[in-house]
Every structure is written in C-alpha cells, then in structure tokens.
Amino acid sequence: MAYNTIIVEIEDHIALIRLNRPDAMNALNSVLLSELAQAVSEAEANEKVRCIVVTGSEKAFAAGADISEMAEKTYVDVFTSGLFADSVKVIEDCRKPIIAAVAGYALGGGCELAMICDIIIAADSAKFGLPEINLGVIPGIGGTQRLPRAIGKAKAMDMALTGRFMDAEEALRSGLISRVVPAKKLMDEATSTAQKIAEKSQIAVMAAKEALDRSFETSLTEGLAHERHLFHGMFATEDQKEGMAAFLDKREAQFRDR
Numbered sequence: 001m002a003y004n005t006i007i008v009e010i011e012d013h014i015a016l017i018r019l020n021r022p023d024a025m026n027a028l029n030s031v032l033l034s035e036l037a038q039a040v041s042e043a044e045a046n047e048k049v050r051c052i053v054v055t056g057s058e059k060a061f062a063a064g065a066d067i068s069e070m071a072e073k074t075y076v077d078v079f080t081s082g083l084f085a086d087s088v089k090v091i092e093d094c095r096k097p098i099i100a101a102v103a104g105y106a107l108g109g110g111c112e113l114a115m116i117c118d119i120i121i122a123a124d125s126a127k128f129g130l131p132e133i134n135l136g137v138i139p140g141i142g143g144t145q146r147l148p149r150a151i152g153k154a155k156a157m158d159m160a161l162t163g164r165f166m167d168a169e170e171a172l173r174s175g176l177i178s179r180v181v182p183a184k185k186l187m188d189e190a191t192s193t194a195q196k197i198a199e200k201s202q203i204a205v206m207a208a209k210e211a212l213d214r215s216f217e218t219s220l221t222e223g224l225a226h227e228r229h230l231f232h233g234m235f236a237t238e239d240q241k242e243g244m245a246a247f248l249d250k251r252e253a254q255f256r257d258r
C-alpha cells in the first residue's frame with residue numbers, strides 16, 4: 001500500500017516502518033497515525049513478518065503530536081473523535097514484537113509512541129521528553145502511565161512537570177531504553193536485534209510479550225498464574241520439542257511456529 005507520511009520496507013522477516021514528515025520533525029498528525037496503524041496491522045497480518053521496527057530520521061523519531069493540527073480543537077472535538085485513540089490502540093494491541101529505533105527527538109507523543117513499543121534502542125543523539133506541560137496540556141497517549149512504570153515516579157514527575165529532556169545516557173541509566181549505540185550504528189543494531197527475535201519460535205515470542213505486558217496490568221499472583229498457563233501451553237508446541245532436542249543434540253534449533 002502507498003503511504004504519504006511513512007515508508008514501509010519488508011525484508012528478511014522484518015517490517016521497517018519509517019516515520020517520514022521531515023519538514024515537521026515527524027510530528028504525529030492524523031494521517032501519519034492512521035497510516036502507522038494501517039502498516040502495523042498489515043505487518044501483523046503478514047505471515048512473513050516476525051518483528052517490526054519503527055524509526056524516524058536522524059533528527060527526530062517524532063517531536064510529538066502535530067501542534068498545528070491540535071491547536072484549534074475544542075474539548076468536544078477531541079472527546080468525540082478520541083484524537084487518534086483508535087490508531088494508537090492498534091499499535092498497543094499488536095501481538096508481534098515492535099522495536100523503536102530512536103535518533104534525535106522523541107518528545108511528547110513521540111516519546112509515548114516509543115514507550116508503546118516493546119524495546120527502545122537509541123542513538124547517542126536521542127532526546128526523550130514529555131514537554132506537553134509547556135503547551136498547557138498533559139501527555140495523552142500513555143506518558144503519565146508508562147513513564148513512571150519505566151523509570152519510577154520521581155524521574156517521571158520531574159520529566160512531566162518540568163518538560164525537561166533526557167539524553168540517551170540518562171534514559172539508559174533510568175531504564176527507559178534497552179541500549180544506546182553510536183548514531184551511525186542505530187539501524188544495524190535495531191535490525192540485527194529484530195533478526196535475532198525473528199529466529200525464535202514466534203509462538204514463544206508472542207507468549208513472552210503477552211506475559212510481560214500482563215505484568216503491568218495485574219497482581220503478582222494473577223500474573224504468575226497467567227505466565228504458568230502460557231508456559232504449560234508451550235509444551236503443546238512442536239517448537240518446544242525442537243528447541244529442547246536441539247539443545248541436547250548441541251545444534252541450532254529449527255523453529256517452525258507450530
């Protein structure tokens with residue numbers, strides 16, 4: 001499908017989705033978000049795709065929701081339309097793993113989009129922030145919920161109340177991101193990570209993602225029970241037999257997603 005604000009490439013089991021509004025620092029407008037949701041749902045439906053990478057440009061992953069599109073909206077406009085909530089939900093609900101490869105600014109909705117992804121890999125140029133407070137609003141696609149879960153209340157309050165930016169090293173120290181690499185190596189690191197995930201049993205990958213996500217939604221007891229059921233279910237798969245037999249035979253496992 002042809003898109004206007006994103007570029008999608010599928011190679012070696014990886015769907016690479018590049019946000020592409022260079023004149024606006026990849027600000028998330030309604031077209032971009034609906035195209036992103038469409039691309040994610042197509043990647044999810046495409047049997048060849050085993051991992052998704054979302055990235056932006058060298059300057060900006062995304063500098064937030066598009067302020068020019070939002071500025072004149074009324075409460076009734078945003079409440080009744082949901083302001084992109086449907087598109088965001090598609091990304092949140094994707095069962096395949098999504099890696100955010102972040103260079104430059106990941107601000108406001110851009111930072112929130114990265115946090116919706118499962119793994120954030122950042123270039124040393126990355127800057128994260130929730131500057132909505134400077135616009136007289138607050139984060140709207142999960143920033144106040146996901147940031148404290150990722151980095152704790154103290155730092156999350158600091159970020160959301162002052163609007164200050166965090167560089168890649170601080171984001172790594174704080175637990176917001178998984179890795180920092182030199183900017184030139186960002187896409188190699190993201191795609192090789194995606195490739196590594198793509199080599200696993202997709203059933204186990206999906207189950208691991210589901211179990212980890214559940215940990216944010218539930219009590220420890222419920223979460224442990226959910227994990228145990230998923231774990232037991234793995235023993236109904238051929239991939240479990242293959243994975244364990246391969247270990248014992250001292251060879252590489254050949255997973256077939258069965």
Ligand code: CO8
Nearest residue numbers: 023024025027063064065066067068107108109131140141
């Ligand atoms: N929206 C619209 N346009 C933007 C945005 C944005 N968020 N960010 C940058 N741009 C545009 C600028 O207006 C400018 O356009 P033009 O050249 O036509 O004047 C162009 O991108 C380049 O930007 P700058 O000239 O400002 O570049 P600088 O290098 O000087 O600064 C910054 C870069 C620091 C990124 C700066 O542009 C900035 O502060 N941007 C705004 C960041 C921000 O406040 N983000 C939060 C937005 S609100 C939000 O995200 C709410 C999320 C919840 C809603 C959920 C829906 C998805």
